[in-house]
Amino acid sequence: RKEVEQDPGPFNVPEGATVAFNCTYSNSASQSFFWYRQDCRKEPKLLMSVYSSGNEDGRFTAQLNRASQYISLLIRDSKLSDSATYLCVVIPGGTSYGKLTFGQGTILTVHP
Amino acid sequence: DGGITQSPKYLFRKEGQNVTLSCEQNLNHDAMYWYRQDPGQGLRLIYYSQIVNDFQKGDIAEGYSVSREKKESFPLTVTSAQKNPTAFYLCASSTPYGATTDTQYFGPGTRLTVL
Numbered sequence: 001r002k003e004v005e006q007d008p009g010p011f012n013v014p015e016g017a018t019v020a021f022n023c024t025y026s027n028s029a030s031q032s033f034f035w036y037r038q039d040c041r042k043e044p045k046l047l048m049s050v051y052s053s054g055n056e057d058g059r060f061t062a063q064l065n066r067a068s069q070y071i072s073l074l075i076r077d078s079k080l081s082d083s084a085t086y087l088c089v090v091i092p093g094g095t096s097y098g099k100l101t102f103g104q105g106t107i108l109t110v111h112p
Numbered sequence: 113d114g115g116i117t118q119s120p121k122y123l124f125r126k127e128g129q130n131v132t133l134s135c136e137q138n139l140n141h142d143a144m145y146w147y148r149q150d151p152g153q154g155l156r157l158i159y160y161s162q163i164v165n166d167f168q169k170g171d172i173a174e175g176y177s178v179s180r181e182k183k184e185s186f187p188l189t190v191t192s193a194q195k196n197p198t199a200f201y202l203c204a205s206s207t208p209y210g211a212t213t214d215t216q217y218f219g220p221g222t223r224l225t226v227l
Contacts, residue, residue, distance in 0.1 A: 008152070034215075041200075042220070043202055043219060043220050043221050044155070044218050045218070046215050046217075049215075087154060087155075099157060099170075100145075100157070100216060102147075102154035102155040102156075103154050104152065104154040105152075105153075
């Protein structure tokens, strides 16, 4: 089983739609969780950290479910500019020095 | 402007050649990382360095080498021993490990193609 698994998609949604991505992780001792966004042929950029209590940043909501070992990202009122690959990132438990483990990414395409 | 620079943006290599990818940061970060990304896959860690003159192997270090002589610089050499080097290479840096929520900042990447 992969350490971090995502549904690769692609997800094709119209503007204004709500879309949600899930990501599962295998190490129950994992400490920190993030969502990164990667545009085509560009570097990943941090979208948001994921906190135990859940957190929201504008149209984006991230949640963590430790019992079921998954994190989620909800995007409301999708914009064309949201089209990108969304990477789930975990710092596994027992790892050294902020070593990130990446999922393979979920591709989102928002169309007019 | 603070940030991470990588050069070159595109690199073509003949089989059997070693090539060195540059990574420089002026963020005053202690930790630096090298990742490789293949199409449709997530990033995989090649090497990382917590402080100057120290570095550790990541998950796929075979066929690669690094040095960390200066805080700002973490060059990656792709040797001829790397069997499938064509990929997108990303360098990242972060603040010292103190909290588990450290963010890694990425450079723009180098696309290496072996001809």
